[in-house]
Amino acid sequence: MKFYLISLGCPKNLTNSEEFSARLLAKGHKMVFTPEQADEIIINTCGFIASAVKEAKDEIRFALDLKKKGAVKKVAVTGCLVERFKEQVAREFPEVDTVFSISAQDAVENTLKKRGVILDPLPSSLYLPEYKMSLTAPHTAYLKVADGCNNRCAYCTIPFIRGAYRSKPMKDVVREAKLMIENGVQEISLIAQDTTSYGMDLYGKPQLLELLEKLLKLKGLGRLRIMYGYPHRVTKEIARLMASTDKIFHYLDIPLQHIADPVLTRMNRHCDAAQIRRTLDMLKTEVPDISLRTNFIVGFPGETKKDFNELKKFVKEYEFDNMGVFEYFREKGTAAYAMEQVPARVKHERAAELVETQSRVIDRINKRLTGTVLEAIADGEDFGRTYKDAPDIDGKVTFTRPVKTGSIFKARVVSAEGYERELEPLNDK
Known part of the structure; x- marks a missing residue:
């Protein structure tokens, strides 16, 4: 066939x-x-x-x-x-x-x-896949460490689509990573609906730190990238491990969804604004060059103008390197479906306003980036990403001269406008 x-x-x-x-x-x-x-x-x-x-x-x-x-x-x-x-x-x-x-x-x-x-029921456990191929570039791959979710956010359909949180046994994650490395993968992105809950179901407590420590021992490891961490589960120990090695990109995708406490409560997020700020401040202190990506939902039921203004101010203050903005979608089966909805026009306006706010943030970031040296990875001879950019999600950069696809090297930022950045490779041999 x-x-x-x-x-x-x-x-x-x-x-x-x-x-x-x-x-x-x-x-x-x-x-x-x-x-x-x-x-x-x-x-x-x-x-x-x-x-x-x-x-x-x-x-x-x-x-x-x-x-x-x-x-x-x-x-x-x-x-x-x-x-x-x-x-x-x-x-x-x-x-x-x-x-x-x-x-x-x-x-x-x-x-x-x-x-x-x-229609077979969802499996109760995750194990090392018998067969695996890459549908992305050969040098980068996603490694799923868990599936499902127990967080039960009020807007989210994932728990009744993907089921309860199920971690892949640590030995299987390590074995899968080893196979990826043997097949030439240079960048392994660890993914789950909530990566920072990894191991909770198998070992009685989150074990992401322990998993990272085991992965770092693998011979030939290029770089690890951590996706989808939750703010109240990102620990100082994880941050310090990131800071201690160049084998983990100093990058974290940390979906926040909002910052106003009334909205976070209605969303059934398991942390408040103070906890979010403590986590972000801790990350910036422990990993000074950390690149943070996040998502926000605007127009969630009950979001007031005051709530939205607080979100805008927060975005200006914390200057996220990459940010997704989503209008709230009303989904049957979720707790938020029955809540009083924000008019569609207001959602559109707020989304556009927050995107514009982030554009001004990027302008400020770009001024600081120009002339600096960053770690980059080549997705092709003349284009790729910096450590600040996850594959398929964040931006791309171009290079001033050809480099070897899949190589990881230092490069100087020559120009930066919006999300278009040009880099001069320094040591790509």
């Missing part, structure tokens, strides 16, 4: 795509890179928010149109849209040949031979 993969959503979903694609390749099937070459299109969907649901359904319609024209024989749909809406997906798209759950991806070859809806 020749299959064409459409993988949507976050890096955590991408790792599922990598695993079941590798299983198919190991069984002699072939991945193709244009849908017209394929016998079957497999769509690994996201279903987190309304815009992701729309994107997934648009891709399903695209694939079914090709099937109707005879360009492909079969269409299969899996992923978070299926976990969230289950049989409803098949009812809305009866022409889809196979609708299958995330768990059914483990036996993907046999699953795709069947027709209809295949």
Whole structure:
């Protein structure tokens, strides 16, 4: 079988795509890179928010149109849209040949031979995947250390899509990282819905620090990157470990969502503004060159003008290197669905205003960056990222001369405007 993969959503979903694609390749099937070459299109969907649901359904319609024209024989749909809406997906798209759950991806070859809806329960544990390939560049890869979530934020659908928090055993994480290194991966990004809760379910307490210490002992390790830490679980010990080694990029993706206490309470976030500020101040003290990325939700139910102004002031004060701004999406099944909603017009205006606020922050950061030396990683001969930029999420930079793809080196910032930055490589040999 020749299959064409459409993988949507976050890096955590991408790792599922990598695993079941590798299983198919190991069984002699072939991945193709244009849908017209394929016998079957497999769509690994996201279903987190309304815009992701729309994107997934648009891709399903695209694939079914090709099937109707005879360009492909079969269409299969899996992923978070299926976990969230289950049989409803098949009812809305009866022409889809196979609708299958995330768990059914483990036996993907046999699953795709069947027709209809295949809904296996989510696994109770995570283990080292039998097969793994990279759908990103060969020198960078995501390593999923856990799946699911227990935080129960009032706006979030993840707990009933991905289930309860489940950590991968530490020995399996280390083994997976070792295999990545042996295959030439230079940058390993540790991901989970909440990376800083790693090990809570298996070992009775968070074990991210202990996991990092084990990973740092691996021969040939390039760099680690920590994604999706929660502010009340980022410890001083983790910060000090980051500061003590160049093997962990001084970068942390730490989703904050808001800073006003009334909003944080309604969101059911497990920390208040004071805790957030203490954590950020601690990080900036312990790791002076740390690069922080965050996300904020504007227009959450009950958000007042005062709350929003507090958020704007906070963004100006803490100067995040990268920041995502999202308008609140009302999602059925979440606690926030029944709350009093902020008008759509107000959400649009606040999102635009916060983006503009961050643009001015970036202008100030750029003035300080020009002329400084940063660690960079080459995604191609003439482009890549600095340590401040996660793959597929943050910005890219260009280089003044060609470098070896996958290399990690020091480079001087020659110019910086907005998120467009040019660097001069210094020691890329």
